[in-house]
Amino acid sequence: MSNEKQVIHLHIPSELGYEKVAMGAARSVAQKMGFSNDRILDLQTAIAEACTNAIEHGNRLNAAQRVEVVLTVEEGALAVDVHDRGRDAQFAEPQIYDHNNHRGMGMYIIKQLVDEVQWSAQPHGGQVRMVIYLEPDTVVGNGSRLPEEPRL
Amino acid sequence: MAQELKVAARYMGPVTVLDLQGDVTMFAESELTRAYHQAIDNGAQALVLNFAGTDYINSAGIAIIISLLTEARAGAITLVICGLSAHYQKIFRMVGLTQYAEVYDSEDLAVQELKKRGIGESAPV
Amino acid sequence: MPTKRQLVELRIPSVFGYEKVAMATVTAVALRVGISGERIEDLRTAVAEACINAIEYGNGVGAEVPVVVTISTDARHLLIDVRDRALGNSKPQMGKMVDLQNPPTGPHGNMGLFLIQHLVDKVDIVCRANGTHVHMAMRLPDIVLH
Numbered sequence: 001m002s003n004e005k006q007v008i009h010l011h012i013p014s015e016l017g018y019e020k021v022a023m024g025a026a027r028s029v030a031q032k033m034g035f036s037n038d039r040i041l042d043l044q045t046a047i048a049e050a051c052t053n054a055i056e057h058g059n060r061l062n063a064a065q066r067v068e069v070v071l072t073v074e075e076g077a078l079a080v081d082v083h084d085r086g087r088d089a090q091f092a093e094p095q096i097y098d099h100n101n102h103r104g105m106g107m108y109i110i111k112q113l114v115d116e117v118q119w120s121a122q123p124h125g126g127q128v129r130m131v132i133y134l135e136p137d138t139v140v141g142n143g144s145r146l147p148e149e150p151r152l
Numbered sequence: 153m154a155q156e157l158k159v160a161a162r163y164m165g166p167v168t169v170l171d172l173q174g175d176v177t178m179f180a181e182s183e184l185t186r187a188y189h190q191a192i193d194n195g196a197q198a199l200v201l202n203f204a205g206t207d208y209i210n211s212a213g214i215a216i217i218i219s220l221l222t223e224a225r226a227g228a229i230t231l232v233i234c235g236l237s238a239h240y241q242k243i244f245r246m247v248g249l250t251q252y253a254e255v256y257d258s259e260d261l262a263v264q265e266l267k268k269r270g271i272g273e274s275a276p277v
Numbered sequence: 278m279p280t281k282r283q284l285v286e287l288r289i290p291s292v293f294g295y296e297k298v299a300m301a302t303v304t305a306v307a308l309r310v311g312i313s314g315e316r317i318e319d320l321r322t323a324v325a326e327a328c329i330n331a332i333e334y335g336n337g338v339g340a341e342v343p344v345v346v347t348i349s350t351d352a353r354h355l356l357i358d359v360r361d362r363a364l365g366n367s368k369p370q371m372g373k374m375v376d377l378q379n380p381p382t383g384p385h386g387n388m389g390l391f392l393i394q395h396l397v398d399k400v401d402i403v404c405r406a407n408g409t410h411v412h413m414a415m416r417l418p419d420i421v422l423h
Contacts, residue, residue, distance in 0.1 A: 006340055008298055009288040017309060021285055024305035028298045031155065155297075177329075178293060208297065210325050211388040239318035246395050247388060 008071040012051070014059035014084075019051035022069045022082075029071050030078055033134060042113040043080070043132050049106035050082040050128045058084025058126045076134045077115075085125040155208070156180075159187035161194075167266055168196035169259060173205035176213030188220050197229065198271045200262045204235030214247060221252050230271060234262040281351045288343035289328070291336035291361075296328035299346045303357060306348050310355055311418045319396040320415050324357060326389035327411045331361035334409075354398070354414040362408040 010025050012018040023044040030040045051067055059065040065085050072079040110117055116131035157180035162169040168191040174180070191199055201217070203209070224231040234256040236244065244250050256262040287302050289295040300321045307317050324346070331344040347358040393400050399414040 004340060006290045006292060006295075007288075008290070008295070009286075009343070010302065011286040013284055018285070020309070021302055021305040024301040025287065025298050028301035032294055032297060208300075208325070210296075210322070210329060211392060212329065214388065237318075239315060239322070243322060243392065246392065 006073040008073075010069040010071070011066040012069065013063045014055045014061055014065045014067055015063045016052060016055055016061070018067075019048045019055065022047050022051050022067075025069070026071060026078075026080060029073065030132075033073060033078060035078070035132070035134065039132060043078070043130075046110045046113040046117075046130050047080060047082070049110050050080075050130065053106050053128075054082050054084035054086075054126065058086035060086075077131050078134075079129060079131045081127060081129045083122070083125055083127050157183050157206070159183050161187055161191055163191075163194065163196070164263065166195065166197040166271055167200065167263060168194070168198070169200045169202055169263070171202045171205060176203070176206050176209040176216070178212035178216075180213055181216050184216050184220065188223070192227070192229065198266050199224065199229060199231045200259060200266070201231065201233050202235045202259055203233065203237075203240065204259070207237065209240050209243070211247075214244075214249065217249065217253075221249070225252070230266065230269075232256060232262050232266065234259045281349050281356070283347060283349040285348040287346040287348075289346070290340040291332045291342050291344055292340050293329065293332055295344075296325045296332065299324050299328045299344075299359075302346065303348060307355060307415070310350060312355060312415060313418075316415065320355075320357070320413075323393045323396040323400075323413055324359070326393050327357075327359040327413065330389050330411070331359050331409070334361070336361055350417070354416055357397075357413045357415075359411045359413075360408050 008025065008029060010022060012021050026047050027040050027044055030043055035043070047069070051069065054067045055061060059067060068081075068083040070081040070083070072081070107119070110128070110130060114130040115133045116129070118129045120127050120129070155175040157172060157174040157176060160171045160173070162171065170187050170191065172180075172184075176184075188199070201220075221231055223229075232254045233244070235258070236255060241255055244255060254262075254265070256265065285302065285306055287299060289298050303324045304317055304321055307320055312320065328344055328346070336342045336344065342362050345358075345360040347356075347360070349356045349358075390402075393411070393413065397413040398416045399412075401412040403410045403412065
């Protein structure tokens, strides 16, 4: 693969269930890059959490609002940005698992599964950037029990 | 890329089975023609292309298969196909490939049929 | 009147191999709207062919120019539109069945269109100044909630 970054843009409606479309797209990109199945499952789960957060909390289930998922294929890494249109994008990065905090749990899961994650409030809404490395020095996450991929 | 085609050859007397693993697209051309010619150079009289390890074939890949078929016919080599999913069996029929290469559900059926025709095991040709 | 509803838009680089991202994306949407089994396989192959045509002819294999895949529904169909930036002077020709006596000399894209036509319920190719659109429609199952 060349050094040049290749970018895939995906827009999905803010309707629960469409996170699976993002998961499917991300799987195919990660497979193409040569990620192991365990890492792909980690990434898919992280994307599912980021997208459902964006759908529910960012865009408040307004189906007319889009969630934008940008996959950037870099040398040795895959970066995934999930953007919503939420106005109240204030994130406290959760450090511990709190089963009473639904949204926080999603963020906690993401943190465990990807190599880099950053939440930020942009002028147009909230954004989370997740990165996984092609050959991580340490194995992050646990790909053993994760949702089915959206295939047959 | 993870899905780049790999072809492994299994020699069974004059019959060679080529196991295709990965995507059969334009990227498969050099690997497929390499494996084909290697099998012919090793004396294969019949080839079984086994697609059991592939779940993506596109028109560029079909074009490669067509060129192999053309070459096989010119050289009086029998080329048959097995291991295609029901979907890709349909696609091969649709584009007319099945007029030129027989398609079997399994490798066993393909090899059996070649034996019946006298190719395989102790080849009398 | 039932209106067209856009569900998903995908932009992929014009690089061979990225058609698989379109296949995966369309598959996930098709499953959501109730299309299943062999119909999904048909749709995947048709989308792959439309995308590789767009990548190959439309954009002359320039990674910086995207192929745009739009997925929508109307009352009866899942609609897939694959758009490239080909200068729309030459409408692609539909291919024919393979004939080894007269082997195809042209590019294989013609075979791609031939396949698309046989795999989806409707296909329409529109050449516009800003690019070529391949519109494909797949009927939705009779009972579907979406």
